[in-house]
Amino acid sequence: MTGDLYSIGKVEEICKITKKALRYYDRMNILSPDKVCNENGYRYYSKKNLLSVPVIRYYKQSGFKLEEMKAFLEGTTYDFVDKSFRKKIDELEELDREINLKIRSVKDWRDLIVEAQMVLENNVCDVAIKYIDNRRLIFLNQDFQYDYMDSIINIEFNNYIDNINNAITGPVIINFPSYKDKMNGKCNKMKIMQQTVLKCKEEETIEYGGWMAASCYHIGAHDSVDKTYKKIEDWTRQHGYICSEECYERYVTDYWTTKNTDRFVTEVMIKIKR
Template structure:
């Protein structure tokens, strides 16, 4: 025993950043046994067992059952170690990608919310916009709920899994529908994204946009539509084609639906004057 340094259960637990109860349990199931027990039953561990403990805790972090970890440790060889580590490395890479995706979505939501805090939601303004790329869903139809559910599900899966967009999904109305003071008349879902060849994107050309904000439940957004249409007519403008509505303050930012804020973007051009 004098040829090697041994650690008590408490010291080894501190060294490996685990609890003493964890070591007792691992000993009980024969996953990691003390290298030595004295005549009083006190457990002692070797510094060389730190590697095994690190492996156990790392595999646990990857949601590997203790039963599988035990089988691996008891039957390990260079080939099985390489095979397991390759599989776990791939899982780690996927997990990192997923966490980066979540982080990007959170950061984007922070940016959008901070920008919104600087806006006067009571104003309707004209702004210049640059070229943008949109991922747009298939058209929703009026009388086919099953089809619409599939369209929405496909769009959300692509937006979240491929584009990593989780908090900025909006809806598109056509010009004709914008002139109808009714609710639930949107035809497409959309999300703004960076250009990619992986998906069929819609290019929104550089133009002037009338931008307004609706405060309150989305079902009453047509009330703000009426104000936007009045603004457009008073400024001798004409709607180009589509209208875009995006959540600014939603259930994530506020609890009361009366405080929801929806951004309305209407691409416009100067109206043709009658001769």
């Protein structure tokens, strides 16, 4: 310290800010030293200048770039600050929406992986009766040609979601009009469904759930899923249930997650009643 001036090393110590950052702030005309010695280039800062460091730190915490905070530090009108702050709030809220979308997408995908791991570890392949919660899913009617990879990853469906400015999460669910046709290789129509992240128009969605189903996990490649349908059909007949025509395949893990078809987990569901 020289008089009431502080060396750059002392500023680093007092303000917990690196010399590199201080030099950068100087180049950006954000925080310049009060004095620079001609002989050795040493930089010295006044106490008043030091008090700018917490202000800069707070602006950075609030998401402002150095270029944006320059006018604030130099002194400007409240009106300019208000407009700048409102603009920053809009930017941060949009960023928050994007981050929350990413967090939800990753969490939902991880939940499916955990579910699949538990099914595989415990070899869960028994038929069970379960209630399917009611909700609305976005959908698209399509032709079906038993090309599971094309149907599940589904470029046309993903383009449709982009066109309506939405995003999808959770498992792909495909509805087939007849489980018997599906089981016997005669199905040619399908309805792909998935949960949206953002709100969409009611006409873009379809009601899913609100009914009882005979459910069974199918482990392995999709081309042998007919065996699981037969298992469900036999089990429901033995237990006095009547299967409706409609059926659903909920892809817990598939081509999105692994290339090993032996590790695919698909939940097959057929609506039932007594």
